[in-house]
Amino acid sequence: MRDSLEWPMEKVMMEFGGYRIDYKRSGCSIMTGDGYFIRNYDYMPKTYEGRYSLFQPTDQGYSMIGPTQRITGRMDGMNEKGLVMGYNFMHRKRPGDGFICCMIGRLILESCANVTEAVQMLREIPHRHSFSYTVFDKSNVTYIVEASPRGVEVRESDVCTNHFEIMKKENRNHLVDSMKRMDAIRSNRENIEGAYDAFRLMNDTDRGVFSKLYSNWAGTIHTSGYLPKENKAWFALGGDQEPVEFDFSRWLNGEDLEEEKVVGEVDTDIPFAHMEDGAYWSGKK
Numbered sequence: 001m002r003d004s005l006e007w008p009m010e011k012v013m014m015e016f017g018g019y020r021i022d023y024k025r026s027g028c029s030i031m032t033g034d035g036y037f038i039r040n041y042d043y044m045p046k047t048y049e050g051r052y053s054l055f056q057p058t059d060q061g062y063s064m065i066g067p068t069q070r071i072t073g074r075m076d077g078m079n080e081k082g083l084v085m086g087y088n089f090m091h092r093k094r095p096g097d098g099f100i101c102c103m104i105g106r107l108i109l110e111s112c113a114n115v116t117e118a119v120q121m122l123r124e125i126p127h128r129h130s131f132s133y134t135v136f137d138k139s140n141v142t143y144i145v146e147a148s149p150r151g152v153e154v155r156e157s158d159v160c161t162n163h164f165e166i167m168k169k170e171n172r173n174h175l176v177d178s179m180k181r182m183d184a185i186r187s188n189r190e191n192i193e194g195a196y197d198a199f200r201l202m203n204d205t206d207r208g209v210f211s212k213l214y215s216n217w218a219g220t221i222h223t224s225g226y227l228p229k230e231n232k233a234w235f236a237l238g239g240d241q242e243p244v245e246f247d248f249s250r251w252l253n254g255e256d257l258e259e260e261k262v263v264g265e266v267d268t269d270i271p272f273a274h275m276e277d278g279a280y281w282s283g284k285k
Helices: 009-016 101-111 115-124 176-187 195-203 248-252
Strands: 029-033 036-043 052-055 064-069 076-079 084-091 130-136 142-148 151-156 218-227 232-237 244-247
Touching: 029 084, 029 130, 029 176, 029 195, 036 076, 036 084, 036 130, 036 195, 064 101, 064 218, 064 232, 076 101, 076 218, 084 101, 101 115, 101 130, 115 130, 115 142, 115 151, 176 195, 195 218, 195 232, 232 248, 244 248
Parallel strands: none
Antiparallel strands: 029 036, 036 218, 052 064, 064 076, 076 084, 084 130, 130 142, 142 151, 218 232, 232 244
């Protein structure tokens, strides 16, 4: 990356090393159920790199599937053992020395085989900022790990938005939107019969979970779905979309994917980093 970008190594490490980098406000919603994990990734388009990756390490670690963040990191994904991970932003007050969210996501997927191992890693790893990490596997158990530089707490739940339930003193002052999305998921739970119903609840723009607050760093860019028992992944860009399905098992067995691109429509005029020259990570435009 240093040679291709012609950047100093210090800047490459700052942007892509996954350690001690500030993050701005964001959203995100996650729900799990019988055999599925559905996640809305809410953030700013000009930081989105538009890259979906199936990666198999050549030295050690598990293969994984999911969208990338800062090239080396993962904001959500599933590994070959059926472990699924997604994170939700809480706040960036009083940061500490530690790894940032997307690098922690990568480390979990590459190193952990199940939710027990993932929780243990999240207890031990140093955290730069405050995030919730939702982990799910073939056992249908979902743990939400509330993590900050000052502590880690673990609870079981099938929904997570952008506030802590245990470490409430860590929460932001304004939680109205986070609570609204959580209530929308919970109030519709009785109508959810399977993974596709859950996907529609999260991706349909009129159901109260999908967000269009792109200028506030909190608009839904993609909806991911993971079915660990079937070893399949779903993905859609923008709202009111049908998911593109990836058969991870077939890829692990050596078959190439037919899809080369995922096409969608995001309802915003804000430029995407991988598509337009006018998009800057620094926020200067």
